[in-house]
Amino acid sequence: MNERFERELMRGSLDLMVLSVLADGANYGYLIQKRVRDVGGDMIKLQAGTLYPLLHRLEADGAIRSKWDHSTGRKRKWYELTAAGRRRIRTQAAQWDRYTACIQQLLTPALAALPVK
Amino acid sequence: MNERFERELMRGSLDLMVLSVLADGANYGYLIQKRVRDVGGDMIKLQAGTLYPLLHRLEADGAIRSKWDHSTGRKRKWYELTAAGRRRIRTQAAQWDRYTACIQQLLTPALAALPVK
């Protein structure tokens, strides 16, 4: 029941995370995954089977654009933000802040009401 | 595409909100919905078709327990936290904090890297 909580938590905020990574500069899937997992520690285990469809979705939405790189032996698909993607980060970050504020508004009195342990 | 973001955001954190409301005392569905919507403003539009299955799920999990009240003309199903429910709020609240900290860790440098507008 608790793994479920962790898993469902990421719905909707995962794309914001990926866009955030790309705000630091162009990047490709495998490294994006590493970066998110590094920051997320045991909280966020971003799967490849989640990330790649997510990237395709963001590209279809026009938030990012891609380019294959065959110069090295191992081919990589680089992604970078579009102007729309940058706008999207800003609006979604604002929404995220408002959303967490709502939760905090419910959570703070709740924890205070709970017996000390 | 932005409504999707709002909708998907709630996945996984909605049950924590409902549990939080119940931490302030026993309550019934309709009022729980009102409370969450009041706090949520335009961010959180909790639907009845979402809430009632959610309550049933929490009860099946043993986090809450219910009791019908027929004393008034309009019948109401009152819910209250169980001991397991109180534990669950504490653990999920801690997870929530850690999760939002992760997002913030990605978001802050991202917003700093973005052109001023």
Place this chain on the structure above:
DNA sequence: CAACAATATATCGTTGTACGATAGATGTCA
């Protein structure tokens, strides 16, 4: 050199939650 781990992208079926629509019942107020 062979075996194995890491790098790199991708697809597929399953699961589960939130939504909107719908239903049905009671109470209040004009």
Place this chain on the structure above:
DNA sequence: TGACATCTATCGTACAACGATATATTGTTG
């Protein structure tokens, strides 16, 4: 009486995240 708010509930749909699996290349180690 008719409209509206209260109150609980179910059903089909949409869709994101998961785990498994596939495939291919590069690096490491016995």
